[in-house]
Amino acid sequence: MFAGSKFAAFLFDMDGTVLNSIAAAERVWTTWAERHGLDVTAFLPTIHGRRARETIAALNLPGVDPLAEADLLLKAEADDLEGIVPIPGAVAFLQSLPPERWAIVTSAPRELALLRIQAAGIPVPAMMVTAEDVTHGKPAPDCFLLAAKRLGVAARDCLVFEDAPAGIAAGEASGASVMVISATHVHPLVTPHPMIRSYDEIGIALDDSGWIALAPERAVA
Structure with a gap:
């Protein structure tokens, strides 16, 4: 090695x-994905290793501002540190x-x-x-x-x-x-x-x- x-x-x-x-991040992102009507099982593997803004931007969701959504996710993730x-x-x-x-x-x-x-x-x-x-x-x-x-x-x-x-x-x-x-x-x-x-x-x-x-x-x- x-x-x-x-x-x-x-x-x-x-x-x-x-x-x-992972558990904390996926709890927060699951809530976000459900709110936007995404297939949670297919979506969750895509969130790891990239910035939230880029993960969201790649979805091309109509009317969704990646920077604003990333800020909301930051607040939610900062409140969930369990585990x-x-x-x-x-x-x-x-x-x-x-x-x-x-x-x-x-x-x-x-x-x-x-x-x-x-x-x-x-x-x-x-x-x-x-x-x-x-x-x-x-x-x-x-x-x-x-x-x-x-x-x-x-x-x-x-x-x-x-x-x-x-x-x-x-x-x-x-x-x-x-x-x-x-x-x-x-x-x-x-x-x-x-x-x-x-x-x-x-x-x-x-x-x-x-x-x-x-x-x-x-x-x-």
């Missing part, structure tokens, strides 16, 4: 990658990383991202890229390119942690390496990238320059 590779920084998606907010939990092993793994060597890169708005991070009990990153920071959301690579720039590294030297097809595509387009987190996957995902279900499966080693290599598993003190 990336044997012999070292990375300048790790870039983590949030939902489904370091925390699991949000960390991905197994994520808290300890993030705590093991140098703060200046990782970031969260999410399609969620900053307000919602901070609420979910707090609810899950994962470390707040020193740097975070959220929905407001880019013009084009995932699967465009803009968010990962911006995160790398803010960390002062090249995207090609980063490892992106993702769970959703849109985010995986964004990581690929940025030139970064990609690790897929499958903890929340109901159905197998076909991908050429390495995949783990838990951060307990990996650990890190730092070289003298602060670059990060993955180890097969984290050493237990």
Whole structure:
């Protein structure tokens, strides 16, 4: 798994990658979809990994303003934080990383991202890229390119942690390496990238320059 590779920084998606907010998100989006007469079962798989405004805009619903609807969804999601939990092993793994060597890169708005991070009990990153920071959301690579720039590294030297097809595509387009987190996957995902279900499966080693290599598993003190 990336044997012999070292990375300048790790870039983590949030939902489904370091925390699991699927139940809360799907409760809110189910209510929204029912109000607009959508087939909920067919619609829900499309909400993951993309900004709400782009998910809504892709539906081309008559008379629906994607930005206004996204604002309403933000308020509803901010009020529903029940059942949000960390991905197994994520808290300890993030705590093991140098703060200046990782970031969260999410399609969620900053307000919602901070609420979910707090609810899950994962470390707040020193740097975070959220929905407001880019013009084009995932699967465009803009968010990962911006995160790398803010960390002062090249995207090609980063490892992106993702769970959703849109985010995986964004990581690929940025030139970064990609690790897929499958903890929340109901159905197998076909991908050429390495995949783990838990951060307990990996650990890190730092070289003298602060670059990060993955180890097969984290050493237990």
